[in-house]
Amino acid sequence: MTSRILRIAGAAVAIVATAALTACSPSANVQDRPAAASSSFQGEVPEFTGPWAAEFAEAYRSTTSEVVHKILAKGSITDQDYASVSSQFVTCMKDKGFAVEITGPYGESTVSGDGDINAGANACNDDMAVISALRFSTTRNPQHLDENTIMVACLHKKKLVPPSYSTKDYEADLQTQKFPFSVDSADFLACTGDPLGLSAGK
Known part of the structure; x- marks a missing residue:
């Protein structure tokens, strides 16, 4: 049985704009994942406001997920929103034969099971990647300061x-x-x- 520490939201993907953070993440065995999902949305995007409006719009365009669109349309990401996409990720990975424990508020998790963990994560983590990355950004720097x-x-x-x-x-x-x-x-x-x-x- 294999086990790995994953961080679904890449710590340096437009979150902190510092190349240092990728190399200096607190977890040594971090699997950085893109914050965007695999397909782009071509429909109408809500008119977001606030310091992170552009990033919310970009995240909205990055995915066709109705779940993510419903969360982002509110213009904020709550603990309940994060719990919802985390639960979906855990269930999806379980269906693929992997046990997942969510260990942090921004996409951190431990995954165990036999097989290709990366392939499982690639298939299951699109919603969580988008939400956890933007959640980290807005929590860490709410006013989007330089x-x-x-x-x-x-x-x-x-x-x-x-x-x-x-x-x-x-x-x-x-x-x-x-x-x-x-x-x-x-x-x-x-x-x-x-x-x-x-x-x-x-």
Whole structure:
């Protein structure tokens, strides 16, 4: 029997706009998946509003799933919405002979069973991929603030960089993937996952 840790929503797929996060995800055995489903929608898209309106519209166009369309049309993603698509994913994988345990709020799961786990996930995770990726984005940065700006502010707060370290410095370091701190450090991982400190009660 094989077992694998999956993260259905690719951590760096337009969620945080930082190449570092892909290489520095808290789980070492992460399976990153595209946030978009396999087919595109050609019909009418709701007129979304708010900081993430463009991303909601893009996600809506990325799939023909009625389930996803119904969730996105509200302009928000609730815990109940996430639980619904998670349950569908678990059921679909069970039908293919895999046992799934949802372990996190953004598509993280452990999958066990004999056979090709990736093939099973490919067939079952479209709805969950779209919802979990957008849920992560909107929860992590509700006002859609500039990604590099909030990352640098967090790095300053964690004292990982000197006060003189700027957004331009961070952008340059992203290009070279060479940073003046350890990308394996708990503080950096905390910044990539929650740069605004929202989950820690600010």
